[in-house]
Amino acid sequence: MIQQERQFLIETLCEDLIPMIMMEFKMTDKEAIDKLYTSNTFSKIEDEKTGLYYQSAVYVFDIFKEEFAS
Numbered sequence: 001m002i003q004q005e006r007q008f009l010i011e012t013l014c015e016d017l018i019p020m021i022m023m024e025f026k027m028t029d030k031e032a033i034d035k036l037y038t039s040n041t042f043s044k045i046e047d048e049k050t051g052l053y054y055q056s057a058v059y060v061f062d063i064f065k066e067e068f069a070s
Contacts, residue, residue, distance in 0.1 A: 009053045010045055016057035017064065024065065041067050 014036060021032040036042055041064040045052045052060060 006048065006053060013045060013053055013055075013057055013060060014042075017061055020057065020061045021064070024061075025068075035068075036064070039064060039067055 017036055018029060018032045021027060021036055022029060025032070025035065027035065041052075041060065044050045044063070045060065052063075
């Protein structure tokens with residue numbers, strides 16, 4: 001897979017995740033973007049070895065929620 005394709009998949013996934021984060025955590029779009037991009041989950045999304053960017057937004061969102069569960 002070329003870098004452009006992988007980047008497209010990451011961006012598309014993030015576009016789907018941000019509204020989910022906004023609703024779940026009652027955040028503004030900026031807050032949700034900041035929370036996503038500074039999360040360990042996003043680091044895993046960007047890591048080519050994990051292949052997480054291939055997964056559905058719902059699956060990745062579950063991982064994201066677990067990261068912030070109390």
